[in-house]
Amino acid sequence: MLEQVDEHGRCLRTDATDDCLIHVDCASHRYPDGTMGIHDLSFSVYRREIVALCGANGSGKSTLLEHLNGLLLPSSGDVYVLGKPCREIRKNVWRYVGLVFQRPEDQLFAPTVLDDVMFGPVNLGMSRSEARAAALDALEQVGVAQLADRMPDYLSGGEKRLVAIAGVLAMKPAVICMDEPTSDLDDFHRRRIEALILRLRDVRGISIVIATHDIDMASRIADRVSIVKEGGIIASGSPQGIFYDRRAMADAGLMPPKVVEIYLDYCDRTGKVPEKRPLNTAELLDAILR
């Protein structure tokens, strides 16, 4: 997909029907204590795609995500959402770009789970009955409808994460950013969130940006992967291109997905040239058994 940019590298597209939904233009963010969260970073999110941000602890993934919905503004550079500078539309960016926080405790505050998930839809202007229906549907989709009347404070870590995802889902934004969506989740709920992310792209046509240490999940579902290191993006491309780039992965301090590791070990041991690039178990078996 080609990005249309002007001579300053800025996205020229200005309406919601275009492919470039978010463009981060050479943005840096300095926190009040002087720490650089991101540095001269450029990044785009296109329509109907799943982008995975992978990188070591402290590399800048969360800082970048928090710029995508206007929670943080860059100290220099710009962020454009639907072609408009985030600085100008900051108060409304949350309507288009939802963010599921890395720590769900930062997101949940209402007395009950249902109130919490209804909060966004009510603020969008839905009636209480519409908001209730949207909230119940979102809770159902992440598999925790039974928690609707519970107090968020007393939920387990994984339950809080699922409720936080439901809270953003209920607002039906054009882009959902999820910060470590699968940490604390059991296998069943992790798979459920993976399936949900794929469904959001395929059925609703929305874009999802995930910051994650779950490289195996990223290899299964991402359309595009960006590797973040020391506040910048050092490599970006297809999962095959990135996860089979041993040098870029090692440079970022990342281990390749298990499937990639097994396939490359298999090729090393058997002296075969790794001409395929399997990313899931079906592709791996296919590549080995042929």
Ligand SMILES: Nc1ncnc2c1ncn2[C@@H]1O[C@H](COP(=O)(O)OP(=O)(O)OP(=O)(O)O)[C@@H](O)[C@H]1O
């Ligand atoms: N509020 C803050 N004040 C000062 N420095 C911060 C703040 N938040 C983050 N940082 C710093 O900014 C850099 C990037 O942090 P960030 O949280 O974006 O990394 P991350 O890639 O999300 O890490 P992790 O994988 O551990 O979640 C780190 O050096 C971090 O210490």
Ligand SMILES: [Mg+2]
């Ligand atoms: Mg983080």
